[in-house]
Amino acid sequence: MKQCQSETARVEALEAEQTYVSRLYRRLDVTRERTERTLREVFARGGTGTRQAVVEREITAAEHARRLAQLSAVERGLCFGRIDDADGETLYIGRVGLRDDDHESMLVDWRASAARPFYVATPGDPGPLVRRRHIHTRDRQVVGIDDEVFDLDRMSERDRRTLVGEAALLATLRRGRTGRMGEVVATIQTEQDRVIRSGLPGALVVQGGPGTGKTVAALHRAAYLLYAHRATLERRGVLVIGPNATFSRYIGHVLPSLGETEVVLSSLGELYPGVCATAEDGPAAAVVKGDPRMAKVVEAAVRDRQRVPYGDLEVAIPVRTSLRGGVEVVVEEMTLRVDHEVCRRARDRARGLRRPHNAARRLFLTEMLGALARDEADRLDRPMDAADLRYAARGLWQHRSVRDALDALWPELTPQLLIDELLSDGDRLRPAASPYLSEEESGALARPRTSPWTLGDVPLLDEAAELLGEDETAAAVAHRSAERRRRAEERAEEELYAREVMTVNELGDVMDVAAFADRNRDTGAHLTTADRAARDRRWAYGHVIVDEAQELSAMAWRMVMRRVPTRSLTVVGDIAQTGSAAGARSWGEMLEPHVGGRWREERLLVNYRTPAEIMDVAADVLKAVMPEQSPPESVRYGDTPPRAVPASETDLRGLAESEWAAIGDGRLAVIAPDARHAEIAALFPDSDGDDPLDAPVAVFTVRSSKGLEFDAVVVVDPGAILRQSAKGGQDLYVAITRATRRLTVVYEDPLPEMLSKLTPRMACVMKA
Numbered sequence: 001m002k003q004c005q006s007e008t009a010r011v012e013a014l015e016a017e018q019t020y021v022s023r024l025y026r027r028l029d030v031t032r033e034r035t036e037r038t039l040r041e042v043f044a045r046g047g048t049g050t051r052q053a054v055v056e057r058e059i060t061a062a063e064h065a066r067r068l069a070q071l072s073a074v075e076r077g078l079c080f081g082r083i084d085d086a087d088g089e090t091l092y093i094g095r096v097g098l099r100d101d102d103h104e105s106m107l108v109d110w111r112a113s114a115a116r117p118f119y120v121a122t123p124g125d126p127g128p129l130v131r132r133r134h135i136h137t138r139d140r141q142v143v144g145i146d147d148e149v150f151d152l153d154r155m156s157e158r159d160r161r162t163l164v165g166e167a168a169l170l171a172t173l174r175r176g177r178t179g180r181m182g183e184v185v186a187t188i189q190t191e192q193d194r195v196i197r198s199g200l201p202g203a204l205v206v207q208g209g210p211g212t213g214k215t216v217a218a219l220h221r222a223a224y225l226l227y228a229h230r231a232t233l234e235r236r237g238v239l240v241i242g243p244n245a246t247f248s249r250y251i252g253h254v255l256p257s258l259g260e261t262e263v264v265l266s267s268l269g270e271l272y273p274g275v276c277a278t279a280e281d282g283p284a285a286a287v288v289k290g291d292p293r294m295a296k297v298v299e300a301a302v303r304d305r306q307r308v309p310y311g312d313l314e315v316a317i318p319v320r321t322s323l324r325g326g327v328e329v330v331v332e333e334m335t336l337r338v339d340h341e342v343c344r345r346a347r348d349r350a351r352g353l354r355r356p357h358n359a360a361r362r363l364f365l366t367e368m369l370g371a372l373a374r375d376e377a378d379r380l381d382r383p384m385d386a387a388d389l390r391y392a393a394r395g396l397w398q399h400r401s402v403r404d405a406l407d408a409l410w411p412e413l414t415p416q417l418l419i420d421e422l423l424s425d426g427d428r429l430r431p432a433a434s435p436y437l438s439e440e441e442s443g444a445l446a447r448p449r450t451s452p453w454t455l456g457d458v459p460l461l462d463e464a465a466e467l468l469g470e471d472e473t474a475a476a477v478a479h480r481s482a483e484r485r486r487r488a489e490e491r492a493e494e495e496l497y498a499r500e501v502m503t504v505n506e507l508g509d510v511m512d513v514a515a516f517a518d519r520n521r522d523t524g525a526h527l528t529t530a531d532r533a534a535r536d537r538r539w540a541y542g543h544v545i546v547d548e549a550q551e552l553s554a555m556a557w558r559m560v561m562r563r564v565p566t567r568s569l570t571v572v573g574d575i576a577q578t579g580s581a582a583g584a585r586s587w588g589e590m591l592e593p594h595v596g597g598r599w600r601e602e603r604l605l606v607n608y609r610t611p612a613e614i615m616d617v618a619a620d621v622l623k624a625v626m627p628e629q630s631p632p633e634s635v636r637y638g639d640t641p642p643r644a645v646p647a648s649e650t651d652l653r654g655l656a657e658s659e660w661a662a663i664g665d666g667r668l669a670v671i672a673p674d675a676r677h678a679e680i681a682a683l684f685p686d687s688d689g690d691d692p693l694d695a696p697v698a699v700f701t702v703r704s705s706k707g708l709e710f711d712a713v714v715v716v717d718p719g720a721i722l723r724q725s726a727k728g729g730q731d732l733y734v735a736i737t738r739a740t741r742r743l744t745v746v747y748e749d750p751l752p753e754m755l756s757k758l759t760p761r762m763a764c765v766m767k768a
C-alpha cells in the first residue's frame with residue numbers, strides 16, 4: 001500500500017471527488033422525488049376495482065415504498081469507494097445503485113458483482129485493479145480520501161494478509177461504541193466478503209472467534225441475499241434469530257441502515273408467537289429440555305391425552321327438567337352407555353387419521369356422539385335413520401355432562417396447557433417420560449404450575465403445536481365467526497371515520513372512502529412479508545440466519561428447521577463460546593440430523609473488536625479450557641494494558657466511574673457471575689434503566705452480554721464465573737472478549753492461574 005499525493009494533489013483529488021459526489025446526491029434527490037411522486041399517484045388511484053387490481057396496486061405501492069425507504073436510508077455515506085482498473089475504467093461504489101437519465105451507471109450498489117473487486121482485491125491479488133480509494137464524507141461533503149495503490153513489488157509477505165483499506169478500517173474500529181451495531185459496507189474484509197456473497201442454497205456455517213465480525217457479516221449477507229435473490233426472498237422473507245431481545249435491539253439498526261426493512265428479527269424466546277420467554281432453566285433442566293428425546297416425551301404426552309375409559313363409558317343426561325323458583329332443575333336422568341371396545345375403536349380410528357390431535361378430535365367426537373345417540377335411540381325405543389342420528393348427536397353435545405365426559409377422553413388442548421401440565425404434574429410427566437428419560441432426568445423437569453416460560457420451554461411449545469395442530473373445535477369455530485363479526489363492525493367504524501377525515505381534509509377527489517379506510521387499517525392485504533411472517537408460526541422463510549448458534553439445543557434446532565423447509569440457512573457462532581449446557585459441541589452434531597452432510601463452513605480468523613493485549617489474556621483462558629480451539633488474531637493494539645485488581649482493595653463503583661471517565665462518551669459493562677448479578681446491579685441503581693444498551697454503565701451476566709461489545713469492561717469475580725457451570729471457562733472467555741478498549745478484572749484472591757498475564761496491580765480506586 002502506498003500513501004500517494006502531495007498536499008496540492010490531495011486537495012485537487014478532494015475537489016474532484018466532491019464534484020462527483022455532489023452529482024450523486026443531486027441524482028439521489030431527483031430519484032427520491034420521482035419515487036415519491038409515483039407512490040402518491042398509486043395511492044391516488046384509490047383502492048377500488050377487482051380484488052386482483054387492488055392487490056396489484058398494493059404490490060406496486062409496496063415496491064415504491066420500499067425503494068423510497070431504501071433511498072432515504074442511504075443519505076449518510078451514499079458513496080464510500082472508487083475502483084480504477086488497468087483499462088482506465090472507474091466505478092464508484094455506494095450503499096445503493098444509481099443511474100443517470102441515459103441509464104448509465106453512476107454508482108454501483110455494494111452488493112452488485114461489479115463492486116466485488118473493491119472488497120476482494122489484496123496487494124497480493126489485486127485482480128484488474130490498479131487503485132482502490134476509500135471516500136469519507138460527512139453531510140454530503142467529502143472530508144477525506146484514502147488510497148491504496150496496488151504495487152506488488154513493494155509489498156512484504158505480512159502485507160499480503162487479506163485486510164483491505166487498513167486506514168479506513170482502523171479508523172472505524174477505534175470509534176467509541178454507541179450501544180448499537182452499525183453497518184460496515186465501506187470496510188468489509190475479504191474473508192467476510194466470502195461469507196456475505198456465498199450462495200443462497202444449503203446451510204453455511206460461519207465459525208469464528210470473538211469479534212471476528214460473524215454477526216456483522218451475517219447481517220450484510222442478509223442484505224446481499226435480498227439484493228441478489230429479491231424475487232424469492234421477498235415472497236418468503238428472511239428471519240434473523242438472536243439469543244435474546246437485547247441482542248435483537250443491538251443489531252436492529254444494521255439492516256434498516258442498509259435500506260432493508262423486510263427482515264424479521266426474533267430472539268429464541270420469542271420464536272413461538274404469543275410467548276416471550278426470558279427465564280432460564282438450571283443446567284440440569286436445560287440439558288434434558290434440549291435433548292432430542294424430549295420430542296418423544298411431548299408426543300407421548302399428547303397420546304396420553306387420547307384415552308378410553310377403564311370400562312364402558314357411562315354418561316347421565318337430563319330427560320325431564322322443571323323450573324323451581326326460576327331455576328331449571330333436573331327431575332329425571334337417563335344414563336347412556338358406550339361399550340369400552342367401541343370407545344377404543346373410536347380412539348384408534350381418530351389416531352389412525354395421522355392428523356394433529358385437535359383436528360383428529362373431530363372424528364373422535366363424531367364417532368362417540370354417534371354411539372351415544374344410538375344408545376339413546378335404543379333406550380327410548382325410537383328407530384332413527386342417519387339424519388336423525390346426526391341431529392340427535394348434535395343435541396347430545398348441548399349437555400354439559402356429555403361434553404365433560406368426552407373432553408376428559410380427548411380434550412381440546414393448547415400447547416401452553418399441554419406443556420404446563422406435563423412439567424408441573426407428576427401424574428402426567430411420569431407416563432410420558434418413563435420410556436425415554438431416567439427418573440433423575442424427569443425429576444430435573446419438574447416445576448410448579450404456571451411457572452414463567454423458560455428458553456428451554458419454547459421448543460417444547462413449538463413441538464406441541466405441531467402435534468396438536470390448529471384449533472378445530474366448536475369453540476374455535478365459534479371464536480372465528482365472532483372474530484369475523486367483530487371485524488365487520490370495526491370496518492363500518494373505520495369507514496365512518498374515513499368519511500369524516502376526508503371531508504375535513506377535502507380528499508374526496510383523490511381517493512374513495514373504502515380506499516382511505518384500507519390505507520388506515522391492517523387488512524393483511526398490504527402487510528409486508530415480514531409482518532405476515534412474524535405473526536405466523538408456520539411461515540416457511542426463504543432464508544434463516546441463526547446468530548450465537550452454538551447456544552441452541554437439539555430441540556431448538558428442530559424448531560428452527562421447521563421455519564426453513566428449504567434448509568437455506570446461515571449458522572453463525574463459535575463452539576469455543578458455548579455457554580449453555582445443552583448447546584453445541586460441534587456443528588456436525590447439531591446440523592447433520594437435519595441437513596445430512598450438506599453444510600459448508602467458512603472460518604473467520606481476524607478479531608476486529610478486542611486489542612491484542614486483551615486477546616492475549618483471552619487466549620490463555622481458551623488454552624486452559626479448550627486447548628483444541630485457536631483464538632483469533634487481533635487486527636490492532638490498544639492504548640491501555642488490561643489489568644487485575646483485588647476485590648479486597650477495590651471500591652467497585654468508584655472503579656467503574658473512573659473507567660467510564662477514561663472512555664469519554666463510550667459504553668461500560670460490568671460483567672458479574674450469575675449468582676452475584678443482583679448484588680452487583682444494586683451498586684449501580686442509576687444504570688437500572690429500561691434498556692441496558694442505552695445506559696452508559698450497565699451490569700450484565702455473561703449470558704446476557706453475549707454478542708455485545710463495550711469500550712470498557714469490568715469483569716467481577718472471575719473465579720466464581722469459572723465455577724458457575726461446567727462451561728465456566730467458556731463464560732470467562734466470552735466476558736473478557738467483550739472489550740474494545742479497556743479491561744479490568746476484579747478478583748477475589750487468588751487470581752485464577754489462567755489470568756496470570758494480568759499482573760495484579762494496586763487498585764486505582766481504594767476502598768474508602
Ligand SMILES: Nc1ncnc2c1ncn2[C@@H]1O[C@H](COP(=O)(O)OP(=O)(O)OP(=O)(O)O)[C@@H](O)[C@H]1O
Binds near residue numbers: 192709
Ligand atoms: N469489516 C469490518 N469493518 C468495520 N468493523 C468491523 C468489520 N468487521 C467487524 N467489525 C466490527 O467488529 C466488531 C465485532 O463484530 P461482531 O460483533 O460481528 O463479531 P462476532 O464475531 O459476532 O463476535 P462475538 O462472537 O463475540 O459475538 C463490531 O464492532 C463490528 O462492527
